[in-house]
Amino acid sequence: MTTPVCTSASDAAAPPTQFLPYPSFSSYMRARQPVLLRTARSLTGNPSDAEDLLQTALAKTYVAWERIEDHRALDGYVRRALLNTRTSQWRKRKVDEFACDELPEPDPVPGGDDPAEQQALRDAMWRAIMRLPARQRAMVVLRYYEDLSEVQTAEVLGVSVGTVKSAVSRALSKLRDDAELGLVRS
Numbered sequence: 001m002t003t004p005v006c007t008s009a010s011d012a013a014a015p016p017t018q019f020l021p022y023p024s025f026s027s028y029m030r031a032r033q034p035v036l037l038r039t040a041r042s043l044t045g046n047p048s049d050a051e052d053l054l055q056t057a058l059a060k061t062y063v064a065w066e067r068i069e070d071h072r073a074l075d076g077y078v079r080r081a082l083l084n085t086r087t088s089q090w091r092k093r094k095v096d097e098f099a100c101d102e103l104p105e106p107d108p109v110p111g112g113d114d115p116a117e118q119q120a121l122r123d124a125m126w127r128a129i130m131r132l133p134a135r136q137r138a139m140v141v142l143r144y145y146e147d148l149s150e151v152q153t154a155e156v157l158g159v160s161v162g163t164v165k166s167a168v169s170r171a172l173s174k175l176r177d178d179a180e181l182g183l184v185r186s
Contacts, residue, residue, distance in 0.1 A: 022065050036078055043086045057081035128178040136171035139164055
């Protein structure tokens with residue numbers, strides 16, 4: 001059985017006041033959070049993990065707030081808490097790698113091309129495109145990199161479709177004759 005509790009209307013209408021036992025901690029946290037978050041990011045490499053790490057370190061600092069004698073050295077205390085917490089997390093992590101007698105062979109790349117050769121070809125292609133005149137370069141980029149149709153490319157550049165066709169044709173001819181691309185392709 002529950003007992004009803006009556007409150008006056010003025011008590012019910014008043015917003016609850018939030019009691020912070022350590023207002024200096026709250027102001028410290030608001031002022032130093034961006035700097036400490038950067039430190040946490042450098043320890044984790046992941047923004048989400050860094051936020052969790054900082055929150056844990058700040059919770060540990062809050063618990064020890066009364067014991068910290070020199071509040072001018074808080075950054076060092078929190079950084080040490082960040083480092084200790086991260087070290088503990090690292091030690092507790094599950095290891096998913098196991099030693100084996102043979103190294104597994106990587107799956108062959110479809111098409112049999114070496115990824116390094118593909119990257120070299122892409123780099124050479126981009127350098128060749130950069131050597132094209134600005135108007136032809138814009139049309140090639142819109143047509144083949146942005147995957148726009150000839151009509152869409154003409155609308156974006158404010159030219160006729162025939163201009164796009166002839167300029168792209170001349171650009172492709174220059175790319176076929178480019179000496180650097182010839183060396184990479186062969």
